[in-house]
Amino acid sequence: MEQLQNQLDTFRANLETFARQHRKDIQKDPIFRMHFQKMCGNIGVDPLASSKGYWGELLGVGDFYYELGIQIIDVCLSTRALNGGLMELSEVKRRVERMRGVRDNKAPAKSGNSKWAGMIKDTGMEVTEDDVLRSIKTLAPLGSGFQVLDIGNKKMVSSVPRELNKDQSVILGLVQQTNGHVNATVIGDKLGWEGGRIKTALDTLLDDSLMWIDMQAEPHEYWVPGFFEPEEDDIYAASATE
Amino acid sequence: MSNTSNAALGLGQSPALASGFQFPSIHNFPPFYTLQPTASTWKNQADLWSTIVIRYYRHHRLYLLDLDDSTITNEQLFNNLRINRKLKPETIQAIVDEMVKKGDAEWDATSKKRRAIIYWRKPEDWAAMISSWVFESGLNNSILTYYEIAHGDNSEDQEFYNIHPTVLQKSMDILVKRGVAATFQGANFEEMGVKFFRAGA
Numbered sequence: 001m002e003q004l005q006n007q008l009d010t011f012r013a014n015l016e017t018f019a020r021q022h023r024k025d026i027q028k029d030p031i032f033r034m035h036f037q038k039m040c041g042n043i044g045v046d047p048l049a050s051s052k053g054y055w056g057e058l059l060g061v062g063d064f065y066y067e068l069g070i071q072i073i074d075v076c077l078s079t080r081a082l083n084g085g086l087m088e089l090s091e092v093k094r095r096v097e098r099m100r101g102v103r104d105n106k107a108p109a110k111s112g113n114s115k116w117a118g119m120i121k122d123t124g125m126e127v128t129e130d131d132v133l134r135s136i137k138t139l140a141p142l143g144s145g146f147q148v149l150d151i152g153n154k155k156m157v158s159s160v161p162r163e164l165n166k167d168q169s170v171i172l173g174l175v176q177q178t179n180g181h182v183n184a185t186v187i188g189d190k191l192g193w194e195g196g197r198i199k200t201a202l203d204t205l206l207d208d209s210l211m212w213i214d215m216q217a218e219p220h221e222y223w224v225p226g227f228f229e230p231e232e233d234d235i236y237a238a239s240a241t242e
Numbered sequence: 243m244s245n246t247s248n249a250a251l252g253l254g255q256s257p258a259l260a261s262g263f264q265f266p267s268i269h270n271f272p273p274f275y276t277l278q279p280t281a282s283t284w285k286n287q288a289d290l291w292s293t294i295v296i297r298y299y300r301h302h303r304l305y306l307l308d309l310d311d312s313t314i315t316n317e318q319l320f321n322n323l324r325i326n327r328k329l330k331p332e333t334i335q336a337i338v339d340e341m342v343k344k345g346d347a348e349w350d351a352t353s354k355k356r357r358a359i360i361y362w363r364k365p366e367d368w369a370a371m372i373s374s375w376v377f378e379s380g381l382n383n384s385i386l387t388y389y390e391i392a393h394g395d396n397s398e399d400q401e402f403y404n405i406h407p408t409v410l411q412k413s414m415d416i417l418v419k420r421g422v423a424a425t426f427q428g429a430n431f432e433e434m435g436v437k438f439f440r441a442g443a
Contacts, residue, residue: 081286082268181272209283212273216327223273 015039027064030128037134068127068135071096076146076159083226084209085160086172089148091226092157093132100125129155152176156226162208167193167201172210172224180227183219263301263318269294275327277336288340295319295337296346300362305406307347309334309356350408359408363401369413372402373422373438382438388414389432407431 025032075095076087102125136157139146145161152173164172174190175182184198193201202222205211214221268274268290278284298319299305309331321328329337338358341347345364350357363371372391376382379396391397392405402410414436417423426435 081289084283206278206280206283209280209286212271212278212283212287213276214273214327215276217272221272223271225268225271225273228267228271 028125030126030131034128034130037130065131065135065138068096068131069139071099072132072135072146072157073139073159075099076157080159083224084211085158085162086149086210086224087157087159087226089129089132089155089157093127093129096132097125097127100127102126132157165201165204167197168205168208168210171201171205175222175224175227181214181221181223183217183221185219263298266294269322270325272325272327275322275329275333277330277333288337291337292341292344292346295341295360296362299360303401303404305359305409307334307338307358307360359406361409365409365412365416368402368405368409369416371400372413373417375400375402376438385426385435385437387428387432388434388436391436392432 019026019036022032022036026036027033072092075092076085079087079095133148133155136146136148145159147158149156149158149164149169151164151169152175154176156172170191171182171187174187178186184195184202187193187198187202188195202211205222206213210226211222211224214223274287274290278287295307299307320334335355338347338349338355341360342349342358345361347358347360349355350359375397376386381396386394388407388410392403392407392410397403405413411431414423414425414434417436417438418425422440423436423438426437428434
């Protein structure tokens with residue numbers, strides 16, 4: 001038993017040395033960061049538990065996730081007006097990276113000069129979806145109401161304290177397969193629900209600002225704005241009285 | 243006022259589209275043309291529409307929103323041919339009502355909510371702009387006509403060139419009220435005169 005403890009201590013000491021030496025890589029390289037996280041997890045160390053803790057200070061990783069957390073909050077709040085506070089994880093990641101100065105993959109490169117493209121990409125500010133998930137977890141104690149929901153086959157970041165009921169979740173999942181919009185007929189066909197149940201679910205989704213209705217379509221079409229965009233603009237973040 | 247996030251998020255007009263107006267993607271969102279029944283959603287929708295209207299009017303240097311004038315300008319703004327959706331007049335009225343509350347627009351009182359001035363600059367800002375132009379160009383020694391301000395050779399490169407008469411009058415009223423200028427009756431609106439005493443609008 002004592003031997004095991006010694007081994008573990010040695011291992012921790014090595015891990016510390018390793019972490020100190022690779023502090024930069026941990027901060028900048030998302031793959032490296034992920035492997036380091038796994039390594040720490042194996043011996044029961046969570047360097048992200050607090051930015052004030054020993055590990056946090058040693059590595060500055062606490063700062064990394066703290067900064068990322070602020071950026072996630074910023075992205076979610078600035079788009080809440082449109083999407084009702086529900087956003088795909090991949091979209092949160094994309095917007096956070098743009099905020100951090102990472103070149104947007106969706107935007108075509110202006111010049112074909114691969115040397116430059118490579119240099120711009122190498123800003124070390126990329127994050128992984130895993131980073132975003134971890135960061136959201138660290139936001140939880142703040143009572144922020146931030147949580148990650150599994151809807152359909154996607155992970156969605158919710159920035160509003162809420163509980164989606166089963167029917168709401170199922171419809172949101174269905175909408176992922178129908179280009180971001182749906183109507184009562186389609187829901188009836190696909191899910192076999194009767195009219196009253198469909199109407200109730202859609203009405204509550206409107207009430208929660210998760211859906212917008214298009215009454216110029218027949219039958220009325222219900223849209224999830226979070227699934228609609230994302231083009232290269234950000235009027236959602238702009239105040240109307242600029 | 244809150245331009246900070248705009249620049250960071252790439253809101254600036256693309257140079258390639260300098261002559262045309264680039265609508266944000268929500269302009270292609272079909273439900274954007276239905277007045278949303280959920281109050282909080284409608285509030286956000288109205289804010290987004292106000293922002294678009296103000297930017298569109300600023301871009302094209304327009305001043306008057308006229309619900310009975312379905313030519314060119316409003317057509318592009320409120321009628322999206324690409325997705326075959328358009329705002330109903332009563333929805334436009336509701337949007338303008340919201341803009342009026344924030345001082346971004348003003349109904350023509352005689353028009354029964356058919357015509358409104360869109361303030362992509364506040365009258366105070368126009369007043370300050372005109373006043374500093376007058377002093378910087380040394381035009382403060384003589385009486386200027388409204389025509390010279392709005393359409394004169396000297397003001398051709400100014401943002402207030404071709405300013406709407408109502409907006410011009412409002413701006414002048416502000417300057418008179420502050421005691422920095424006096425206006426003189428003319429034979430018609432364009433021959434109205436104004437004399438500036440001091441800068442500091």
